[in-house]
Amino acid sequence: MKENILIVEDEYVLANDLRLMLEQAGHSICAIVDTIEDAKEAVRQYRPTWVLLDILLHNDAMGTDLAVFLTERNVGFIYVSASTNQEILELAKQTHPDGFLVKPVRERDLLMMLDIARNKHRQHTEVIAQREMSVQNQIRQIIDSNLESAHTLELVPAAFQSLVPFDFMYYEFFYPATNLTKGNSFLRIGFNEYQVISNQDLPKVLNKPKISVQRQALRPFVADDIHNQPSFDALLEVKGLENALHHRYDIRSYLPFVITLGSIGVRLAFYNKRYDAYSAAHLSLLSAVQRSLTDLFYKLHNFDTSFAGGSGSRKKVALSASLSADQHFRHLIGNSPVWLRVLDDMQTVAHTPVSVLVLGESGTGKELVAKSIHELSSRRARPFIVVNCATLPAALIESELFGHEKGAFTGASDKRIGKFEMADGGTLFLDEIGEMPMPLQGKLLRVLQEKELEYIGGSKTVKVDVRVIAATNKHLEKEVAEGRFRLDLFFRLNVFPIALPPLRERKEDIPLLSVSFLEQIAIRIGRLPAPVLSAAATRKLQAYQWPGNIRELENLMERLLIRCKNNTISETDLPELKNTMMPEEQEDQTLSRMEAEHIITILKKCNGKVFGVGGAAEILGLPGSTLASRIKKLGIKKDTYFRQ
Incomplete structure (x- = not known):
C-alpha cells in the first residue's frame, strides 16, 4: 500500500x-x-x-x-x-x-x-470510533425513551463517562441578557453510580454559601479550554466552582464545552482528580457527537422547568445503562478513583477487537481483568484460553502455542493443535509475557501480524482469528532497554495498555474487598453468617502495604475464617502485619522522607500552590508535572501542607 x-x-x-x-x-x-x-x-x-x-x-x-x-x-x-x-x-x-x-x-x-x-x-x-458509536447509541436511547424526567436524568452521566472521563460533571442552561439558569451536577461515587445534585443545591453540598461560575461567551471550543496543570492552578486563584471542587473532592483538571439551543446556551463542565486528564482528543469527541448532544439537551431543557433560586435536590442513583458491564465486573470490587478508571478502560476496549496489555504487580488481578474483558466482548461465546509463559519450560512454549505435527520432535507421538488454534474466534491470554524467551518472541510477532501459523514440523499454514490479551508484572520498557524483550513486539502488544494499581494505592477499597472475600469464603466452607471486621481491624488492614496485593488479602481472610470462631473479627485476631523492608529499601525510605519533608516545607510557604508563578515547582526548579508526580509517589497528603 x-x-x-x-x-x-x-x-x-x-x-x-x-x-x-x-x-x-x-x-x-x-x-x-x-x-x-x-x-x-x-x-x-x-x-x-x-x-x-x-x-x-x-x-x-x-x-x-x-x-x-x-x-x-x-x-x-x-x-x-x-x-x-x-x-x-x-x-x-x-x-x-x-x-x-x-x-x-x-x-x-x-x-x-x-x-x-x-x-x-x-x-x-x-477504539475511538467504537466509543463514539456507543455514546451516540446511548444518547439516542435516552432521547427516544418515554421515561419520566427523573429517570431520563439518571441515564445521562453514564453516556458522558464513556465519552469524557470525569469525577464531577456540571451542566447548566443559561439565557443571554438574563440571570436565569438551571441545571444539574453529577458526582461519581462508584462504577455507574452517581450522586445527582441540582445546581441550586450545590453550594450546600460544597459547604460554600455562594459560588460564582465563570460563564463562557458562546463561542467555538479552542485548545486553550483544556485546563490541566498548571492551567488549572490559575483557576484556583478565583474563588469559584473550580476552587471549591478542588478543596472538597481534590479535583485537579477541568474541561469546559459550550453548545447552543437557538438562543439558549448550555455550558458543560467536566472535572477530574487526575492532573493531566484532558486533551484535544476529548474536545474532538465532544465535537463529533455535538448534534446528538443538542438533541439530548433540548429534551432535558423541556423536562426541567425549575430555575436557580428554587428548592434544590440531591439523590444517589445506581444506573442500569450498562447492566451487562456491571454483571461482568461483579468480581472486580472497588470504588476508588484509580480502580474506577481501570473499569472504564475495560468497558471502553471490551467491544473492540484491539490487543490489550494488562500491567500490574503479582496478585493485582490481571487474569480476572482479562477474563472480564473477554466476557464483555462479542467473543464471549468462544473460548478464553490461558497460557502462563513463566511456568512452561522454554522448549515447550512454541509447541504449546502453535501446535506440532506427529514426529516433529522426540516424544511427539501424535499431532497436537496449539493454544492459538484452540482460541480461534475467542481470546488468548498470554500471562507473564515478559518471561517469553527472545527466540520465540519473533515467531509470536509474525503470528500476530500475519494471523496465521505453522505447526512445528509442518509446512501448511493455518489461519487463526484470535484476540490477544497479554499481561506482565515486569517493566517492559526496562526489559526492552536491557535487550530482553523485542521493541517491535512491545509496540504490537501495547495497543491499549491497562495498568492495575497495587492494593497499597487503593486502600479505600480494602473494606469492600475484605467483606466480599469473607462472604464468598464463608459460603464455600459452610460457615454462615460470615463474621464482620471491627473498625480497628479494618484500620490495621489499611495500614499494611500488602506486597502480595489482593491475593494476599484473600488468603488472609480465608485463614481468619478458619481460625476465628467469633462473629466479629477484632484487631487482636489479625496476625502481625509488619511493613518490612530490605536494607536498601530502608535507605531509600530515609531519603524519600527527607525529600518529602523538604517538598512539604516549600508547599507550606506557597500555601499549597504547586504550579505557576510563585508555586512550589518554580521554587524547586522542577517542571510542575514532575513535582505533582513526586507528591503522589511520596504519599504527601494535602492536609499536611495546605491551610484553608
Missing part, C-alpha cells in the same frame, strides 16, 4: 537512507525537514500518512514536542532514535507513538515497524 511519508531528521545521510528504503518499497516521501516548525508546515501542506520523527534534533529540540500536534490531526508517527535506554523509552511512551525505530535503521526493521504502526493506528482509530 503506497503511503505518503514525512521524514523529520537532522542527519542528512540517515534521512536519505530512509527515503531510499521507503521509495523502493513503493512509498512516497512528501518532504524531509529537520526542525519542528518546518515539520508542522509540511504536515499542514502535505497531510502525510506517517511521520518518521527523530527524538533528539539539533539545537536541543525534541521531536516529542511535535507529538500533540500530530495526534490532534490523527497523523501516525514513529520515533527514530539512536538509543533505547529506559529514559528515552519512558519519554516516548508518554506521547503514545505508533512505533519506535533504532538507528541505524535496517530496511526489514523499517518495513516491519511500519506494518506494526499501521495495525496499531488502525486499532486505536477503531
